Amino acid sequence: MDNQKTIKRLADDHGSENLMVVLGATDVEGVEITSETLTMGDPSFSGPLTGVQLGLQVYHILEPVIKAMIPEDLYREKLEMQEMLIDTEALQKSLKKIREESKVINLKSVKE
Amino acid sequence: MFENKKIIVFGERDGVPGPVIVELLQSIGADIVYSVTECFV
Numbered sequence: 001m002d003n004q005k006t007i008k009r010l011a012d013d014h015g016s017e018n019l020m021v022v023l024g025a026t027d028v029e030g031v032e033i034t035s036e037t038l039t040m041g042d043p044s045f046s047g048p049l050t051g052v053q054l055g056l057q058v059y060h061i062l063e064p065v066i067k068a069m070i071p072e073d074l075y076r077e078k079l080e081m082q083e084m085l086i087d088t089e090a091l092q093k094s095l096k097k098i099r100e101e102s103k104v105i106n107l108k109s110v111k112e
Numbered sequence: 113m114f115e116n117k118k119i120i121v122f123g124e125r126d127g128v129p130g131p132v133i134v135e136l137l138q139s140i141g142a143d144i145v146y147s148v149t150e151c152f153v
Contacts, residue, residue, distance in 0.1 A: 003148060007120065010146060014118050019145075021120045022137060024128030034122060056120075061133050069113065069140050078132050086127070 004047040007038065011054050017106065021058045022066070026082070028090050031060060035095060039102040055105035060095060062088050114142040121147040 011019060021038055025031050033043065035058040042049040059066055062083055067075060119142045123130030130149035137144060 003122070003150075006146060010118070010120065014145065018116065018118055019120060020114065020117045021122065022133055024121070024123040024130065024133050024149075026124060026127035030124075061128050061136065065113070070136050071139060074136060074139055078136060079128065082128050 001047045004037070004042065004049045007054070007056075008048050008052065011056070016054045016056055019054075019056055021056050023058065023060045025060075026086050028087060028094055031091060032094050032098070034058070035098045039098055039105065053105050055102045057099055057102060058095060060088075060091050062086055063092050063095065064088075114140070118143055118145040120145060123147065123149040125149055 021035075023031055023034060025034065036043050037047070037049055038054055038056045038058055041052050041054075045051075062079060067079075070079075114137070119137060121130050121133045121137070121144060123133050130147040134144050134147050
């Protein structure tokens, strides 16, 4: 809950359109819940982000688009093991869907 | 992709910890404003 409070403050300070989130969790379900919270609001209706649609863009450190930017030797040293343990395809599919929903939220907020 | 963006990092103890993500992103010039290693929800 403290994290939700901090994210809300950062969005107020910097503007949610200027923020991006990078995750490192290994389970797809956990990544989905976190990204939903940061995009559409707290699905458990218990934290400070309840009803707050920040529409943040959320990525995972193991997604190919991030991997492509990181120096290969550093990536191999730090992430190669984790990459073998995680279903990166499922992760990317899930996050892409949530990012599309986030774009819709951001478009709506621009129109309003 | 990270140009003009402030980056929030949520690492996980059993996955990729926050400091590792920060190191990797800083190597490509990302501006990190918050980093934590734990379970978010």
